[in-house]
Amino acid sequence: MHRLEDDPGHEYEIASPPIPARDDRTLVLASGDTFAIFDRHGEMRPGRTSRHGLYSGGTRFLSGLWVEIAGSPPLLLSSGVRGPERGLFVHETNPDTPDAPLVLPCDQVHLIRRVRVEDGSCEIELSLRSYATAAIRIPVRLGFSADYADVFEVRGTRRTGRGRRLAPEIAKDAVELGYVGLDEAVRSTRFEFDPPPAETSARSAEWVASLAPGERVRIAIRVRCSLREGVERHRPGRYAIAPAEAPHREPAAQISTSSSAMNEWLRRSAADLAMLTAPTAHGPMPYAGIPWFCTPFGRDSLIVALETLWSDPSLARGVLRFLAAHQAAADDPDTDAEPGKIVHEMRSGEMAALREVPFGCYYGSVDATPLFAMVAAAYFERTGDLALLEDLWPHLERALAWIDGPGDPDGDGFVEYLRRSPNGLTNQGWKDSRDSIMHADGSLAEGPIALCEVQAYVYGARSGLARVASCLGHNGRAEALASAADRMRGAFADAFWCDELSTYAIALDGKKRACRVRSSNAGHVLLTGLAHPDHAAAVAHTLLTDEHFSGWGVRTLATSAPRYNPMSYHDGSVWPHDNAMIAAGLARYGNTRAAAAIFTGLFDACRALEDERLPELLCGFDRHPGEPPTLYPTACSPQAWASGSVFLLLQSVLGLQIDARTGTVGFAAPTLPAAFDRISIHGLELGDASVDLALERSGDSVDLHVLRAHEGIDVRQLTAPAR
DSSP, rough: OOOOOTTTTOOOOOOOSSSOOOOOOEEEEEEEEEEEEEOTSSOOOOOTOOOOEEETTEEEEOOOEEEEEEBOEEEEEEEEEEOOTOEEEEEOOOOOBTTOOOOOTTTTTEEEEEEEETTEEEEEEEEEOOOSSSSSEEEEEEEEEOOOOOOOHHHTTOOOOOOOOEEEOOOOSSSEEEEEEEEEEEEEEEEEEEEEOOOOOEEEEEEEEEEEEOOOEEEEEEEEEEEETTTTEEOOSSOOOOOGGSOOOOOOEEEESSSSHHHHHHHHHHHHHHHEEEEEETTTEEETTTTBBBOOBHHHHHHHHHHHHHTTTHHHHHHHHHHHHHHSSSOBGGGBBOTHHHHOEOSSSSSHHHHSSSEEEEEOOHHHHHHHHHHHHHHHHHHHOEEEEEEHHHHHHHHHHHHHHTTTOSSSSOOBBBOSSSSSSOSSSSOOOOSSOOOOOSBBBOSSSSEEHHHHHHHHHHHHHHHHHHHHTTTTHHHHHHHHHHHHHHHHHHHETTTTTEEEEEEEESSSSSSSSOOOOHHGGGGTTTTTTHHHHHHHHHTTTTTOOOOBBBBSOOOOSOOOOSSSSSSOOOOOHHHHHHHHHHHHTTTTHHHHHHHHHHHHHHHHHTOHHHHHHHBOOOTTTTTOOOBBBTOOOOOOOOHHHOOOOOOOOEEEEETTTTTTEEEOOOOOOOOOOOEEEEEEETTTTTEEEEEEEEETTEEEEEEEEEETTTEEESOOOOO
16 A cells, blocks of 8 residues: 655655544445445544545545434434445434424434445435324434545545536435536436435435324435446446346355354454455455555455455455456556556546546556466465466466566566656555665665565465466476576575574665565565575564564564654554465464464454454554554555455464365464364365364364365365475
8 A cells, every 4th residue: 555755746645634533433334336434423524634425436425424303413322334235323312402493302312324335326214213202393404515525635635626516406305416527527426315305405405204202204315426428427436347247256164263252353354355345347356445445456456365265265266357357468657557567556536537646557566466476376276276277377477477577677586666657656565655665774775676575476476377387288388487486596595585684685675785674574475485494484583573573463664673663654563464474474384373473463453443353554562451552543444455364364373275186175283372262164165065174272282173074175184384
């Protein structure tokens, strides 16, 4: 994700409000290209720094939404989200109304708001029930506003000009507001009311509810977002399709444990991933996060696919097909595109259409392309789906050609990046803040920059696709890929290993000087087996020392690093997905106990947070007894790769390996963290077969039980991890 550097024309910050709201807790719903952010009352409070709203296709179509009963805001009783399908609920009551014409004590009317979001629309139901002892007539007013701000404007990017508002269209049972953008597209918000209000205007609708004792009255409001380009009118988003058109998706494996808190973490994570996953013509595609990244991101979706691959490979299938369809075919410096590259980010708002931001279809990511190839190989190992890999093979060859060509312009064997777009991102790995790549003296590295974790992804891509190529009958290609992967191991260790730090350098700069800084990036090197075993053990030890491990998780930078700041986006914070990938790397080298330490820190963090949901990141302050983790002020929540982290963490502590080609489900040195004593996995699929199994703590060991297995599935405890 990206934040602003000193020059606002070059990076795209998410601004922090200068005056924080008194209570900035939010309720969030999403569907396809549409999401909504409410306060705890189920309202959207308009204001210069407010992030509340109904957004679709990168535009805020509803910036204000509030309810008054008897002329006053109702009093909150409780609220929450029941999941993407059932929406949010808010229970409220009336305040004291001492003045004529309505004199009503508090707590006489129960108001329930129910809100659901569908792609391109929002449904609101107001249900009022009287507990008064006499009949009452109570005014109900719904206020609303629409500012049509681009999501980048809401994030804090300033614009020199905007389009114009259209005159509102007001009918008895509907109001339509509109805006003509500088891109000449017409964006409109239509409110439809049932029953018709007693009075409507461009800012409100008003009813008078007549309630006998115990009587209930319902008011339904539907808000529709639309975009008109020329004569065509459609939903604002470009990538999602109607759920009825979506391909069938197989259910994921069902996971349960002996811990109710652990089960809630799993339930919440699965629900958040479902909410963030859009159906597309290519299959399910997880969007990155709400509010700032509710759109396709190549890197994010690939990491989510990797996190959930063992339990739900259909998600990886959709991601791979979507990204293959949007692979760069031409060279375009303005979007950092080169043939074979995988897209970084796709946007459909007004500012993207006008190229006020470069992210309409932007390729400024150095790691998405090797991750695409690496995840494709992992998907094949997990599923044995050779037909998909055969379809993807031309795309994979183009990705490999980019890795060997434009991705390695000096031919030294390492993939590196240097921004070409004047408005693009300076740093193009997952830590893409301006100041995230540095030398030991704190000076910023100058490009081209070769990140240590990117080389690991390249190694994983080559070694994994060598096996795929062999299965496809491309034997010569398989040998070439395997040989290229083998050559990387020695060269990488020579260039990146820092013996005095007991870890890998975060990067090489443009002069091939190692950036000798302890960072979490080194943990990703273990993920694909690129690390020498002795180096892997040293990295594991370094990452779990007090200067790296906060108690909640591994910091992005050690406290000894020159730019360490626990409140920085990338220079000292704790990211759940980063920790999950580190844990997976530790498990690859047999260190499931170290993975369990990371698991426990994040589990405890999740339990300590009010909504029991891991956000995009946490501040990196040390853990103190009785205190929850410190939140980062503009973190996305929910965020897809944070939601997916629990599944990769589970796979890591269990040492779970699945090979569909041999029908093997293996567990290498499984460890159960302190959070639970038993875990059950039902419906774990390998092709057309499936297995139910359980692992249970027994003293200092873990017992494996096969509850049910189709013929051809071999469940076993492995004596050593695979490298």
